[in-house]
Amino acid sequence: QVQLVESGGGLVQAGGSLRLSCAASGRTFSRVAMGWFRQAPGKEREFVAAISWGGGSRHYADSVKGRFTISRDNAKNTVYLQMNSVKPEDTAVYYCAARASVAIPTSSEYDYDYWGQGTQVTVSA
Numbered sequence: 001q002v003q004l005v006e007s008g009g010g011l012v013q014a015g016g017s018l019r020l021s022c023a024a025s026g027r028t029f030s031r032v033a034m035g036w037f038r039q040a041p042g043k044e045r046e047f048v049a050a051i052s053w054g055g056g057s058r059h060y061a062d063s064v065k066g067r068f069t070i071s072r073d074n075a076k077n078t079v080y081l082q083m084n085s086v087k088p089e090d091t092a093v094y095y096c097a098a099r100a101s102v103a104i105p106t107s108s109e110y111d112y113d114y115w116g117q118g119t120q121v122t123v124s125a
Contacts, residue, residue, distance in 0.1 A: 002026035002098045002114040009094060009119030012086055016123075020081040022096030022116060033105040034072060034079040035112055038092035038121075045095070049081060050105030059105055064090075086123045093118040 008020040022034070035050035049070035050059045058070055067086070072079040079096060097112035099105075 002032065004096045004098060004114055004116035006094065006096050006116040006119040009121045011122045011124060013124050014086060014088055016086055018083045018086060018121060020083065020094055020119060020121070022079045024077045024079070024098065031103060032101060033099045033103055035097045035105060036070060036081045036094060037097060037109055038094045040092040045109055047107040047109065048094070050107060051079065052105050053103040057105060059107060061107070083121070088123045088125050091121060091123045093120050
């Protein structure tokens with residue numbers, strides 16, 4: 001079992017930066033792939049980034065590639081999403097997710113078994 005708690009959301013101006021954190025509890029954190037997803041008002045939840053348990057494999061949505069960076073610190077049971085050069089279209093609730101006992105990251109939300117409560121990111125123009 002893995003519990004996830006996101007933090008770091010808030011209001012930021014376009015072009016600025018923000019770092020989201022996801023603190024995990026549970027013995028298997030270091031052996032699972034983690035992902036970030038987001039959901040804007042009136043839209044479906046979409047993939048943002050994912051990382052393997054060792055951090056060697058990372059995937060990004062085309063819309064954030066080159067601007068966002070996913071990383072993890074297994075010693076701290078935490079995964080991060082560094083958001084740079086943010087745009088108004090990045091405004092959404094951002095969710096952290098974990099796969100159960102699987103180290104390979106994917107972009108499908110259906111592959112993830114545990115979810116945080118979400119943190120709001122608002123980018124002003």
